[in-house]
Amino acid sequence: AQRVTQPEKLLSVFKGAPVELKCNYSYSGSPELFWYVQYSRQRLQLLLRHISRESIKGFTADLNKGETSFHLKKPFAQEEDSAMYYCALSRTSGSRLTFGEGTQLTVNP
Amino acid sequence: EAQVTQNPRYLITVTGKKLTVTCSQNMNHEYMSWYRQDPGLGLRQIYYSMNVEVTDKGDVPEGYKVSRKEKRNFPLILESPSPNQTSLYFCASSLQGADTQYFGPGTRLTVL
Numbered sequence A: 001a002q003r004v005t006q007p008e009k010l011l012s013v014f015k016g017a018p019v020e021l022k023c024n025y026s027y028s029g030s031p032e033l034f035w036y037v038q039y040s041r042q043r044l045q046l047l048l049r050h051i052s053r054e055s056i057k058g059f060t061a062d063l064n065k066g067e068t069s070f071h072l073k074k075p076f077a078q079e080e081d082s083a084m085y086y087c088a089l090s091r092t093s094g095s096r097l098t099f100g101e102g103t104q105l106t107v108n109p
Numbered sequence B: 001e002a003q004v005t006q007n008p009r010y011l012i013t014v015t016g017k018k019l020t021v022t023c024s025q026n027m028n029h030e031y032m033s034w035y036r037q038d039p040g041l042g043l044r045q046i047y048y049s050m051n052v053e054v055t056d057k058g059d060v061p062e063g064y065k066v067s068r069k070e071k072r073n074f075p076l077i078l079e080s081p082s083p084n085q086t087s088l089y090f091c092a093s094s095l096q097g098a099d100t101q102y103f104g105p106g107t108r109l110t111v112l
Helices: none
Strands: A003-005 A010-014 A019-021 A024-026 A031-038 A045-049 A072-074 A083-091 A097-099 A103-108 B004-007 B010-013 B019-025 B031-038 B042-051 B054-057 B076-078 B087-094 B107-111
Touching: A003 A083, A003 A097, A010 A019, A019 A103, A083 B042, A097 B042, B004 B087, B010 B019, B019 B031, B019 B087, B019 B107
Parallel strands: A010 A103, B010 B107
Antiparallel strands: A003 A024, A019 A072, A031 A045, A031 A083, A083 A097, A083 A103, B004 B019, B019 B076, B031 B042, B031 B087, B042 B054, B087 B107
16 A cells, blocks of 8 residues: 655744655555645645755755655745645556645745 | 536535535546545545546545536535534545645535
8 A cells, every 4th residue: 555644744944944845655555746835715726746856936855765765945935836735646557546644734934 | 727626616405405515627528536624634635537437435435425527627526414514625636646735715615
C-alpha cells in the first residue's frame, strides 16, 4: 500500500525566514511525487513535481529515496506563500493518487 | 478556457435522499477522479477513471458510485447519503494516469 505522511498540520514562520514542509512516503516501487498548494479561496493547483526538478515560486523539493522523503523548501518565505500544502504520490504507471494530510503554512509579517 | 467544472457548488440535503454531483472537463483528459477533503485527513481519493467505461476504487469508495460514459463527464452519485459524507468534494482530471491533476472548484456537501 502507498502512504503519504505530513507530520506538521500547522507551520508558522516569519517573512524572510527559511521554511521546510516535511513529506514522508511509503511505497515499495518507484514513486512519482508532487506538491500541490491551495491558496485561500482558490483551487488546488500543482506547485511542483519531482521529475521536473524545477523551482517554482522559489520552492524546491528533492526526492530522497533512502529516507523516503520529499520535503518542500524555500530559503526566504513570503507572506503570499501562506496556504495549505499537500504532498501526493502516485505509482509511475499512474493510477491511484495518495495525498498527505496537508500542512497549513502561515507566513507572518 | 481549459477547466474542470463541478455542480452544484453547495448542497444541503437530508439522509437517504439520492444526489448527484456533476463534473466536467474540456481538456480531453483521459484520467478523472473524485476526492473528499476533511480537516486533519487531507484529500482522500474516492474513485478514479483511467478512460471511458473504466473506473476503479480509490481509498474511500464506500457509499459512492461513479460512471464514465463520456470522456468529459464523471458524475459522483450518493445513492443514500449519510451525515458522515458531509465533506468538501473535489473533482480532478489529468491528461493520462495520475499525472498533474487539474482540480475543480469543489462542492461543499452537508447531509443532515
